[in-house]
């Protein structure tokens with residue numbers, strides 16, 4: 272049997288750990304520089320095109336300030352964030368449970384594999400319209416629709432993790448009479464943590480995109496709703512302003528919450 | 542537990558153990574008619590060529606492998622069994638100390654002995670290190686400390702002292718002997734090292750290569766004093782392995 276160290280390190284290393292403060296500073300500088308270049312590029316094209324359908328970055332920034340001042344930006348962003356949070360937690364929890372179950376029980380996996388493929392390929396638009404038709408234009412329907420889109424994704428990720436669980440460590444836990452709770456907490460979950468972190472990071476970006484669609488379709492608050500109104504008025508500045516604001520919010524969550532979390536769960540690695 | 546119960550031997554009777562075919566590899570008959578009893582508090586050494594089925598046999602005795610024909614009766618001490626595996630099998634995300642502490646129930650008085658045990662296996666400076674940052678020999682010692690701390694009544698050990706330097710191996714053998722004398726423990730010990738087998742064991746079981754069955758079953762006749770005497774060990778080794 273392979274020694275455990277080789278088994279474990281065959282799980283994916285999901286992120287090149289930034290080595291030290293200077294490295295992350297350098298990364299930040301590169302990011303700022305490249306974003307600035309993009310803004311300059313955008314400005315040039317916008318000035319050249321001179322169309323109301325392609326506002327300059329500064330015009331978009333003005334809209335951002337206006338929406339911030341009149342309060343819409345905060346109201347809608349927080350409404351969307353709340354939906355993202357609920358949908359994210361629900362789909363991570365249910366998806367992880369299904370994935371671990373399928374990873375551990377081969378017969379169940381054989382049976383449900385086809386279902387999983389079906390749901391993986393179901394277009395988001397179909398789940399959204401069906402949920403609204405079946406459950407009405409409610410928040411519950413909206414969140415169900417988002418979760419249904421995300422769950423198969425999480426499940427596939429976690430199934431991979433559960434399949435690669437170390438038999439050696441399981442036997443160790445049996446011999447030392449860990450019981451199910453200790454085994455789950457100290458043996459199983461730490462092995463699944465990298466997969467969970469990967470699912471969480473890809474999950475957040477998917478969930479917030481779908482939440483916007485769901486809001487545009489059948490809600491009267493949130494960034495998606497704001498975008499749909501702006502669309503009716505062909506108000507590109509507002510569309511871009513809200514999009515940028517939300518990208519910023521999601522990136523802050525990514526850097527402030529998800530990345531540190533991922534670093535923590537992999538701290539023991541060599 | 543009363544005295545009568547405690548004197549029951551461990552009974553192992555493996556009629557056959559076959560690993561099923563994988564891919565184009567045919568089914569493998571690994572163990573065939575391996576039957577023996579182990580007296581309580583004795584120290585049985587199992588030797589045999591690499592790949593003959595020693596680890597497989599220990600897995601069966603430990604109850605980890607139930608897919609065989611035959612029976613294993615561990616007697617009344619069956620809930621107090623510990624297995625020191627051939628690979629260290631530490632949790633990579635827990636430190637050496639945490640790995641050892643985890644095998645004891647919460648609030649168990651033996652927690653107080655952990656630092657001492659870590660010291661005994663020579664890992665004081667690595668107490669708070671993560672296993673993957675230790676050498677294989679150090680991981681092995683951590684796994685020994687983890688096995689010893691639970692004070693088992695049946696102790697299975699699969700080549701526990703390989704990849705250790707001589708002084709370390711000697712001191713760990715002494716630690717094992719001490720624990721074996723202090724607590725009522727039945728030991729089943731797998732090794733390739735003949736001198737080690739003679740020095741530690743009260744009896745040797747040699748498995749034959751191929752379809753492993755018992756090739757030889759001998760009692761080691763050494764006094765406690767002779768076990769520290771190189772010449773006596775060598776003489777006994779010649780007597781047993783010449784056959």
Ligand SMILES: Nc1ncnc2c1ncn2[C@@H]1O[C@H](COP(=O)(O)OP(=O)(O)OP(=O)(O)O)[C@@H](O)[C@H]1O
Pocket residue numbers: 560561569571589590591592593594595596597598627
């Ligand atoms: N899970 C398995 N599936 C198939 N064959 C196996 C499996 N485990 C062991 N074997 C085979 O069983 C035989 C005995 O293996 P085992 O690990 O018991 O040997 P061993 O006597 O402990 O050897 P070593 O001294 O090298 O540790 C080997 O031929 C091995 O290929």
Ligand SMILES: [Mg+2]
Pocket residue numbers: 595596597627699
């Ligand atoms: Mg072996």
